[in-house]
Amino acid sequence: MKLYQVRKGQFVYFNNELHRVYGVKHMYKLSVHLMKLRDLSQHITNAASVERYIPKELDSFIFDHKVYTLTNDRKPEPGDLILINNPAPDTLDHYSLNDVEVVETVDQKGIITSDSNGIKHNEYLLMVPGRIPGSTPVDYKDKSNMNDEDFENMNGQVAQAEIPLKLGDVYKKRNSDVRVEAMIVGIKGETLYLGGGIELSLEELTDADLWEFQYTPFDT
Helix, strand or coil: CCHHHCCCCCEEEECCEEEEEEEECCCCCCCEEEEECCCCCEEEECHHHCEEECCCCCEEEEECCEEEEEECCCCCCCCCEEECCCCCCCCCCCCCCCCEEEEEEECCCEEEECCCCEEEHHHCEEEEECCCCCCEECCECCHHHCCHHHHHHHHCCCCCCCCCCCCCCEEEECCCCCCCEEEEEEEECCEEEECCCEEEEHHHHCCCCCEEEEECCCCC
16 A cells, blocks of 8 residues: 555454454654554554455454444444544544444434444444454454464454343243243343353354354344
8 A cells, every 4th residue: 555545443464364453653664553463463454464454243352352243233332342444533532444343322313332423324334343254354354364372363363252142131941941042132242141040151152153143133
């Protein structure tokens, strides 16, 4: 890429991995400052060494050691992460292209983030945990050039829920003498609360030998 084409916030591939540009210092030889999405480490390079990538719906990638998929299939809830892919900030807002923010409140017009930014619903993609079936992993540009460590980095995260957990999801307990179906009624960190007073860890509910996802009654 030409230096004048590199902009703060762009997603780019550098050394085959997905990064975000957090600064461009035009007066220096190594002018492009990057943050690797996988572990948030910082790197410095030049424009010729990066290739731009525009994130889109159903892309999946590791962000800060956790896998997320970009989607618009449901409304965000407090605590969710969003990727601002179409920023149109008002005068008092302070967010930019491909910022990741935490949802604090949601209404019909948009959301308020934990950084007190007001963001309209057409400005972002929701980041749901896990790799949704049918999603496209974009962690690495050329998978044929991945080494063993790269494969471990990417595939080691897939153990997270492939179906994004959300309130209202109904699960059935496996290998039980009595049929047990319960809905997720609360989520707090890694702890999930199901109807009937059932309290589980994320690891327990996403263990396919213990629980099986059934449906989401609110889907249309």
